[in-house]
Amino acid sequence: MTALRRRTPSLRADARRTALCLLASLFLSAGVFAADRKPEPVPMPKEEALRLGERIYREGILPSGEPVMAIVQEDIPVDGTMFSCTSCHMRGGLGSNEGRISTLPTNGDSLYRPYEDTPVPMTTVEKNFKKFRAAHRRPAYTDETLAEAIRLGTDPAGRRLDPTMPCYQMNDRDMAILVSYLKVLSSETPPGVTPTNIRFATVIAGDVAPEDRDAMILPLEAYVRERNSRSRGLQRRVRMRASMEGLNLALRDVSLARWELRGPPGTWRAQLEEYYRKEPVFAMLGGIGYGDWRPVHDFCENHRIPCVFPITDFPVISESDWYTIYLSKGIYQEGEAAARYLRREVERVPETTIVHVYRDTPGGRALAAGFEETWREMGLPSPECRVLRGDEPVTGKLLRSLPAKGAHAVLLLWAGPEAAQALEEIAADPARPGKVFLSYSLWKRNPGTVPDKARDYTFLTYPYRLPREEGPYGNMARAWLAAKKVPLNDRRIATRTYSLIGVMSQAFGKMRQNIYRDNFIDSISVLPDLLYPDYERLSFGPGQRYASKGCYIVQLTHGAVPEIVKKSDWVIH
Amino acid sequence: MAKGRFVIGVLLLGALAAPIWGSRAQAAEKPKKTVEKYFVPDVVLVNQDGTKIPLKKFLETDRPVMLDFIYGTCTTICPVLSASFVNLQNRLGTDSRKIRLVSISIDPENDSPKVMKEYMKRYRARSGWDFLSGTRSDIDRVMYAFNAYIANKMDHYPLTLIRYPGDGRWVRIDGLMSASELMEEYRKVSGK
Numbered sequence: 208m209t210a211l212r213r214r215t216p217s218l219r220a221d222a223r224r225t226a227l228c229l230l231a232s233l234f235l236s237a238g239v240f241a242a243d244r245k246p247e248p249v250p251m252p253k254e255e256a257l258r259l260g261e262r263i264y265r266e267g268i269l270p271s272g273e274p275v276m277a278i279v280q281e282d283i284p285v286d287g288t289m290f291s292c293t294s295c296h297m298r299g300g301l302g303s304n305e306g307r308i309s310t311l312p313t314n315g316d317s318l319y320r321p322y323e324d325t326p327v328p329m330t331t332v333e334k335n336f337k338k339f340r341a342a343h344r345r346p347a348y349t350d351e352t353l354a355e356a357i358r359l360g361t362d363p364a365g366r367r368l369d370p371t372m373p374c375y376q377m378n379d380r381d382m383a384i385l386v387s388y389l390k391v392l393s394s395e396t397p398p399g400v401t402p403t404n405i406r407f408a409t410v411i412a413g414d415v416a417p418e419d420r421d422a423m424i425l426p427l428e429a430y431v432r433e434r435n436s437r438s439r440g441l442q443r444r445v446r447m448r449a450s451m452e453g454l455n456l457a458l459r460d461v462s463l464a465r466w467e468l469r470g471p472p473g474t475w476r477a478q479l480e481e482y483y484r485k486e487p488v489f490a491m492l493g494g495i496g497y498g499d500w501r502p503v504h505d506f507c508e509n510h511r512i513p514c515v516f517p518i519t520d521f522p523v524i525s526e527s528d529w530y531t532i533y534l535s536k537g538i539y540q541e542g543e544a545a546a547r548y549l550r551r552e553v554e555r556v557p558e559t560t561i562v563h564v565y566r567d568t569p570g571g572r573a574l575a576a577g578f579e580e581t582w583r584e585m586g587l588p589s590p591e592c593r594v595l596r597g598d599e600p601v602t603g604k605l606l607r608s609l610p611a612k613g614a615h616a617v618l619l620l621w622a623g624p625e626a627a628q629a630l631e632e633i634a635a636d637p638a639r640p641g642k643v644f645l646s647y648s649l650w651k652r653n654p655g656t657v658p659d660k661a662r663d664y665t666f667l668t669y670p671y672r673l674p675r676e677e678g679p680y681g682n683m684a685r686a687w688l689a690a691k692k693v694p695l696n697d698r699r700i701a702t703r704t705y706s707l708i709g710v711m712s713q714a715f716g717k718m719r720q721n722i723y724r725d726n727f728i729d730s731i732s733v734l735p736d737l738l739y740p741d742y743e744r745l746s747f748g749p750g751q752r753y754a755s756k757g758c759y760i761v762q763l764t765h766g767a768v769p770e771i772v773k774k775s776d777w778v779i780h
Numbered sequence: 781m782a783k784g785r786f787v788i789g790v791l792l793l794g795a796l797a798a799p800i801w802g803s804r805a806q807a808a809e810k811p812k813k814t815v816e817k818y819f820v821p822d823v824v825l826v827n828q829d830g831t832k833i834p835l836k837k838f839l840e841t842d843r844p845v846m847l848d849f850i851y852g853t854c855t856t857i858c859p860v861l862s863a864s865f866v867n868l869q870n871r872l873g874t875d876s877r878k879i880r881l882v883s884i885s886i887d888p889e890n891d892s893p894k895v896m897k898e899y900m901k902r903y904r905a906r907s908g909w910d911f912l913s914g915t916r917s918d919i920d921r922v923m924y925a926f927n928a929y930i931a932n933k934m935d936h937y938p939l940t941l942i943r944y945p946g947d948g949r950w951v952r953i954d955g956l957m958s959a960s961e962l963m964e965e966y967r968k969v970s971g972k
Contacts, residue, residue: 280860280959281959282959289859289862289904295855297855303855305854305855306934306938371860550830733855735933735934744889744916746887751853751890756889778916
């Protein structure tokens with residue numbers, strides 16, 4: 208390795224950056240320039256200012272509707288449509304730590320108090336943290352010095368901020384709006400949190416078999432018990448130390464309420480509101496329901512309540528909703544995988560014809576939506592489609608009547624094991640479709656009932672890790688669950704709840720004393736990829752709402768207990 | 781950087797897991813430059829349009845290449861890397877096709893063509909800049925080949941690799957660059 212050249216002395220770069228930032232500000236304020244001028248009082252009702260401030264922070268859009276302009280890394284011009292404060296400081300404003308670059312907190316509570324050493328570092332982590340803090344020591348911000356940091360990149364101690372913090376060009380009015388937002392960002396104790404306790408709820412949405420309900424709730428309750436006995440031990444130890452920087456999350460008790468929803472889903476919203484009014488919660492953990500999760504999802508979205516890993520086959524599919532984090536897109540994801548797989552098939556064999564058949568049930572519709580929406584996104588024309596009534600039998604005659612004929616024909620058959628007989632009947636037809644696709648979940652998770660004769664031309668969507676690779680991941684979970692006497696069944700409810708507990712306790716560790724809802728979600732977003740039971744991989748990121756992204760396309764071997772053989776990658780592009 | 785391959789599913793019950801502030805080096809580090817020889821693996825990736833891209837052929841062209849590692853939902857580092865790519869394209873104007881800009885995903889599961897396309901749109905990327913994703917194992921091979929393996933995407937660090945078409949050498953730049961620094965690199969690699 209050869210070092211090519213010495214770096215420009217940083218003084219020169221600094222001077223250039225200051226000049227550029229000053230110049231930018233100068234243009235903007237049309238001549239009247241004072242770096243430390245006071246932001247104007249916010250000229251509008253508080254709620255309006257907060258809404259507009261949030262838009263600057265999250266979307267980089269000024270009240271005028273124009274993107275905010277800035278200069279980053281000394282001399283790179285950027286605008287707010289590319290990225291905004293939230294991209295670096297996170298939605299909750301507690302900062303992020305990616306590789307070698309740490310962004311500092313920008314929530315009101317942190318900015319308007321001095322940034323000092325931690326009093327008594329206890330662990331190695333805290334000792335490192337102390338070093339970090341010592342290098343960033345500064346007095347509390349005021350509205351004026353905060354405006355100066357955002358415009359010119361200097362903090363109230365006179366330290367030049369890292370050039371990765373952009374210099375923003377904002378007039379006084381817009382600055383006042385942004386500052387009023389930063390002041391309240393992650394600054395008030397959220398509902399459900401007291402100095403000694405954090406309250407959570409778990410939702411049982413409608414009729415759920417007691418066995419399934421227990422598989423979700425028993426592990427959660429066991430976790431809460433274990434955690435509380437641990438936190439009480441910690442509390443005793445910590446009470447003896449006079450100096451603690453705010454109460455750490457690990458020191459609070461956790462309580463978990465069961466919110467059971469009864470009657471038709473149309474009435475659930477009112478029931479949720481009533482529960483929430485009586486005992487507000489910080490967040491929802493897990494939950495279970497057999498139907499559409501939408502009523503709970505919307506409730507959480509409206510109240511900005513985080514909800515992590517509910518057990519549902521029917522999550523809400525959205526690219527912008529924020530507060531519910533699902534394990535996967537549920538049954539929808541199987542339709543999506545089929546589309547991605549077939550797209551490559553169509554590229555390879557252009558004369559492929561596809562016929563799409565789905566049963567008019569929630570599962571059939573979810574698969575159809577997953578397939579159709581993905582197909583359309585890829586710019587492909589919708590294939591011929593046939594909808595089966597809820598109780599319409601699938602017969603050999605029906606399959607033969609479809610326009611899916613011959614080796615290049617593909618039949619998507621989103622129906623259950625009641626179609627087994629018909630698949631067997633057409634197996635020997637020369638004109639039968641070359642490939643038939645079924646859904647593992649809709650086929651009631653029982654591949655043994657796919658007729659032996661049909662297996663050579665039948666493909667299944669399979670949204671889990673392959674059984675033969677599950678060993679180490681599943682065993683660990685099963686041992687923990689067995690110790691807690693949790694029943695296990697083929698619906699993977701207990702093991703998925705185990706994953707929830709893992710994610711949650713890691714996120715709690717990252718939150719420390721900053722118990723704010725957005726920070727809870729942000730803390731999950733920055734988790735590393737996790738190899739837990741059931742899914743091949745769980746991954747996270749700001750705005751990523753479905754932790755498992757994959758689904759195999761598989762085939763079955765012959766015999767009474769067929770082996771599952773993958774025909775695709777876990778994630779198909 | 782890489783602390784381990786990944787986190788296996790052990791429950792950290794009530795653990796005080798690593799807080800946001802780790803023991804990381806200070807920011808404001810200045811970019812470090814070295815000259816390297818890399819062997820590009822013969823993998824097929826997919827770009828923002830869903831088109832398959834044979835990587836070796838794509839990189840070993842007679843045009844200069846600049847390559848970085850990013851992902852669609854990345855914080856702090858990617859915004860700056862991508863802003864500097866698009867700024868370079870803008871500065872070069874009609875010349876922008878004379879250099880091939882390549883961003884390779886380190887979060888290939890989430891970075892589908894759709895996610896990548898939206899990302900490029902947000903930055904108003906012009907043609908001549910491709911964002912590539914692929915299978916986890918192919919992406920791992922690429923990261924290894926460039927001595928840039930990152931097990932955990934939150935341990936991501938800024939890196940820009942520049943290929944000189946003449947002798948196929950790569951200049952490796954660790955750290956974030958200003959627009960003028962990147963422009964200077966462009967001048968060198970394009971012989972202007």
